[in-house]
Amino acid sequence: MxxxxxxxxxxxxxxxxxxxxxxxxxxxxxxxxxxxxxxxxxxxxxxxxxxxxxxxxxxxxxxxxxxxxxxxxxxxxxxxxxxxxxxxxxxxxxxxxxxxxxxxxxxxxxYVDNGSLHSWLHGNKNEKLNWKTRLRIAIDIANGLQYIHEHTRPRVVHKDIKSSNILLDVNMRAKIANFGLAKSGCNAITMHIVGTQGYIAPEYLADGVVSTKMDVFSFGVVLLELISGKEAIDEEGKVLWAKTNGILEGREERKTKKLKEWMDEVLVEDSCSMDSILNVMTLAIACVHKEPTKRPSMVDIVYTLCKSDEMFYDISEDGIPPSPLIAR
Structure with missing residues (x-):
């Protein structure tokens, strides 16, 4: 819009x-x-x-x-x-x-050299991002959002967090772009709803409520994109966040099986840490909770992401970090 x-x-x-x-x-x-x-x-x-x-x-x-x-x-x-x-x-x-x-x-x-996260996840590139790179990107975005939510006065709400507004530099580190819809101050009500379908928080869409929790919701959708490799909204108009029901229910074996079926096949082939992906998936689902008060703050989100044992690259024996990409 x-x-x-x-x-x-x-x-x-x-x-x-x-x-x-x-x-x-x-x-x-x-x-x-x-x-x-x-x-x-x-x-x-x-x-x-x-x-x-x-x-x-x-x-x-x-x-x-x-x-x-x-x-x-x-x-x-x-x-x-x-x-x-x-x-x-x-x-x-x-x-x-x-x-x-x-x-x-x-x-x-x-100028940010490597273009948008959206193009890396959903474009026809021959190389795909590995899990360590995706997690590092998530942490970068979370740090940027924590900064505008907690360290600016009044607080800034970005209002348009989506994978196409996340840019990757030469080192595949993420930067938040496009503050065209941003609002200084929060807990306001607006009658003019703007944003991108698939990322818009339900309370904003229904009642025009502007708060930092709408950025948390949109960030949760980006986390789901990072895990699944799927678009925020499919060709039939169905939103990604509504497709997470039941994935993390039941015993650990069932959760792992369901998550593997749901996540990007590139990550399954990469044999990355399922514990790490499970932790981030749990966080993503909390972020897209329909009730804003039940979503975590960006402080909690940064803490949770940084606890992951997948946060840093493993250094190989010769001291050279592995590639952030998976060749297809």
Whole structure:
């Protein structure tokens, strides 16, 4: 669901640029203000050949590669949130640009080399992520969410956690991207429901309740994707989180059997720790509980994930860590 146009954008004119610059004046000393000519040259006139996805382009300026996001709405709120956050598990904002001709706003981010988690899990890649890498990705995301939930004032709710908004760097470490729907402050009610089907928390969809627990729910769906290799919503419109009933019921042997049937076949072939996957599956199901108060906090989630004996790579005898990928 696309965020509606609002504020000053879309009407054109120099006055609008002045007003918008005034709105983001607090950001001027923290971020580089790019010129529109720099962005046009970097992206070959916003050519499709430079398009990464959606309205995000890859461009090189002064020898540095950036991800350039063309906004369809006023970026003031996003900028105000981004200037408050600084964490290694969040994609870093490097600067912004306001086109004096039409008032369009552009956000310029660090370029994250290995693309989205969604493309690694669901794309037609010849290599798949092993369990240790998936668990490390889960911990990175959890750390980023714990930071915005617990260490910003007021708290920030991302509101759009999904595998396509998780980017992987050259070392296959995860960074949370796209704060376009983020809200500063929580426990609010909104009538304007935005988000992506399959990840939206039931209380937000039904009543518009905005809280950190909606991020916890969405994170739980990402955990289910990491374990199963399945999409958050299938071709028939059925959501992944609703398919977990009964998997962890009964004796240990039954749980293991059911989980093996449900999880990504690549992980079964990898002979990874079933105890580790069982622990994360238990956590994922807790995260997608329909009752928000019964979901764990991000503090609890980080603690639970970090207890796993699969958190770190095993170091081989020659001191070289194994590949984070499984060749298919």
């Amino acid at each position: 696309e965020k509606p146009e609002k504020g000053l954008l879309g009407r054109g004119g120099k006055g609008m640029e002045v007003n918008l610059m005034a709105d983001v004046s607090d950001c001027l000393d923290k971020y580089r203000v790019f010129g529109i000519e720099e962005l046009v040259n970097a992206t070959d006139g916003f050519s499709e050949s430079c398009l990464i996805q959606g309205s995000v382009y890859k461009g090189c300026i002064d020898g540095e590669v950036y991800a350039i996001k063309k906004m369809k709405w006023n970026a003031c709120e996003e900028l105000k949130i981004l200037q408050k956050v600084n964490h290694g598990s969040l994609v870093k904002l490097e600067g912004f640009c306001i086109d004096p001709e039409d008032g369009n706003c552009y956000l310029i981010y660090e």
